[in-house]
Amino acid sequence: MSSAEEFKQQGNAAFVAKDYAKAVELFGKAIEASEQANHVLYSNRSACYSSLKKFKEALEDAEECVKISPSWAKGYNRVGAAQFGLGKLEDAEKAYKKALELDSSNKAAKDGLEQVQKSQQSRQQMPDLGLGQMFNDPNLIEKLKNNPKTAELMKDPQLVAKLAQYRTNPQAISQDLFSDTRLMTIMAALMGIDLNMGAASDAQSAPEAPMNTAAEPAETTSSSEPESKKEEPEKKETEPEAMEVDENGSQLAAEEEKAEGNKLYKARKFDQAIEHYSKAWELHKDITYLNNRAAAEYEKGEYETAVETLTKAVEEGRELRADYKIIAKSFARIGNAYHKLGDLKKSIEFYQKSLTEHRNADVLNKLRNAEKELKKQEAEKYIDPEKAEEARLQGKEYFSNADWPNAVKAYTEMIKRAPEDARGYSNRAAALAKLMSFPEAITDCDRAIEKDPNFIRAYIRKASAQIAVKEFAAAIETLNAARSKDSEVNNGANAREIDQLFIKANSQRFQPGDANETPEQTYQRAMKDPEVAAIMQDPVMQSILQQAQQNPAALQEHMQNPEVFRKIQTLIAAGIIRTGPR
Structure with a gap:
């Protein structure tokens, strides 16, 4: 576990x-x-x-x-x-x-x-006490940040989060209003009430009023003077509202700069596009502008500069709590830039970071391709013919000493050092066969034949492994290919070994389970073999067999044809055609 x-x-x-x-x-x-x-x-x-x-x-x-x-x-x-x-x-x-x-x-x-x-x-x-509209103001937080009376309070992220919740649940403020004194300050600022003035009147008007009526206008809440004092904060509130309008205007201007940059980018005027994207970023902090600027830098071939811009986009995006999809795009573009710089490891690292932020099929394909490319690159760097020969000789020594596992390791090293040398695969197949790993041996022989189609030893080793796993029909096919190649390139030098394996494959292929097997049982067992079934269903062979029943000498004539000879030999091995005394 x-x-x-x-x-x-x-x-x-x-x-x-x-x-x-x-x-x-x-x-x-x-x-x-x-x-x-x-x-x-x-x-x-x-x-x-x-x-x-x-x-x-x-x-x-x-x-x-x-x-x-x-x-x-x-x-x-x-x-x-x-x-x-x-x-x-x-x-x-x-x-x-x-x-x-x-x-x-x-x-x-x-x-x-x-x-x-x-x-x-x-x-x-539930009644919202008229607070719903107040807290639905999209510029509420910015107004409070710009108000001198509440700016310090807005530095508390928990309080800011609480205010954001009131936007969807304004009734909740009635529950919190008297338990959190900061909310009283915020409410007063939003309504234009001066809490300092209210506090003085509450504390002093009751005892002072009977003694000093001259001071009463300044201390009381019953005269017309407080109405004018209520208007003062309202006038002060106009300043943050104006700043909010300026910010919206800046965002609009930034979008206009971005649009102009996009036009220039499509026209492949990358320097001018970069200028407009930079202005857009200065006007309004949106990392899309940095991503676009990096795209223009990338197209100019300034890959390192693009990486710097995109790194800044990620850092700023984290601070601004940007959409994770946009940050994912920044990471992906860093990966593209590193790929162009030939740093595949860095490219892979940033594709993976991009996918961590947001899974995207295009980025996933780029990651897989980069990983394949890196694997190929590392394999090519590892190639060394001299060290491959050292590994081959070492493997041969291990093989001679019957140390099959180490022989496999040595031949594997040879393959890595010289992947185009068919001998490495064939030799490893021989060691694997000794370890009874016949399927792996067959695979290695296929690789050897792929590298060198005239490598007869690979065919022979493959057929031996196929016989070991009782793939007799496949072994015979391999041996037929070996015989053809051997005759073509070696003047039949390996014919005897090939024939011995052919006889072995054929004899084991149709070996009866019972010595007293009847002809009917033999026929039923043999017909389970796909090749035998195909031969027996071949109209030409059916005609030849019918002739042979009436005139056995006719069979000898037909066997002059190599293809017919092969099929007849298969039927003889299967026991369908019986030779010798009955």
């Missing part, structure tokens, strides 16, 4: 015991120990975080789960549970509906969706 599996089982036990903190720790260790990303482990840890009410962490794990396994319905249940815990009912509803798309019988998804929809109905029935 792997350590990852052990941690997983321990985590399951802790979860059952409701020790959720311990379960989180154990599932985390299982994730670290896993050789490959495991969606189940992220799902389990998400469930633990939800039980601990740590819904942000639960959502992160749930999203990782569905990224690894997009077709696993249970992962979307985890997303739905975390979103529900965060009060994001619409997102929770989408997640549960996605789970039901994948698995219509998913009870957990049905229950979760029902709970979400009930909460949505309750939320709609």
Whole structure:
């Protein structure tokens, strides 16, 4: 059992015991120990975080789960549970509906969706105290950041996240308003109320009013003066609103620069395109502009510059929380640039990073091609004829000493050093045959024949291995090819060895299981062989056999034909044609 599996089982036990903190720790260790990303482990840890009410962490794990396994319905249940815990009912509803798309019988998804929809109905029935419109302002956060009274508060990411939640659930603020004093400050800033003035009147107007009515206008809330004081903050609020408009204008201008850059890119005016993409980035921080600039640099052949630009895009994208698909594109383009620079290892590294962010078929193909190219490159660098010869002689010595495993290792080294030398494959086949690894030996002989079709020894070794695994028909085919090649290139030097193997293959091919086998049993057994069946169904052979029954001498005439001779020999070996005394 792997350590990852052990941690997983321990985590399951802790979860059952409701020790959720311990379960989180154990599932985390299982994730670290896993050789490959495991969606189940992220799902389990998400469930633990939800039980601990740590819904942000639960959502992160749930999203990782569905990224690894997009077709696993249970992962979307985890997303739905975390979103529900965060009060994001619409997102929770989408997640549960996605789970039901994948698995219509998913009870957990049905229950979760029902709970979400009930909460949505309750939320709609609750009054939002007029806060819905206020918190739906898309520029709310920026306004608060630019307001001197709330700018410091906006440095707290948890508070910013809470305000974002009010956008979908404004009723929740009525529950938090009196427990979090910061919300009072924010509400006052949004409504244009000066809390400092209000605090002074509350503290001082009651005791001071009867004693000093002259001071009353400055201390009380009953005169007309506070109305004018309420207007002052409203005038101050115009400044951040104007800044917000400027930002939107900058974004629009940036998009115009990008569009111009795209036109120039298509016209292959890359220098000018780069200028426009750079201006777009200066106007508005969107890493798409950096990705586009890098594309132009890539087309110019400035691959190292493109890598620098894309590295910056990734770093800035992390800070800006850019869409993971855009970051994936940055990584993929870094991989492309390194491929052009000839650094395949770096190229592979960044393709893998891209796929970690977002799985894309095109990038996956590039990764596989780069891995193949690197493997081929490394193999070519390893080629060395002199060292190949050293390995061959070493293998020969091991073989002579009956040290078959080391002989295999030595011949494998020879093959790596000289992959086009047929002798390496043939010699390794001989050693593998000694180790009874006949299928591997046949494969090596095929490689040897592929490298050198006239290498007779490879044919002979292949046929021997085929006989060993009872592939008799295949062995005979190999021996026929060997005989033809031997006659063509060696004047039949290996004819005797080939004939001996041929007889062996034929005799074992149709060896009867019972010495008292009847002709009918012989015929039935032989007809199970595909070649014999084909011969017996051949109309020409049927005619020849019929003639032989009436005139045995006619068979001798027909056997002058090499093809007929071969078929007759096969039938004799099968016992269908019997020779000698009866």
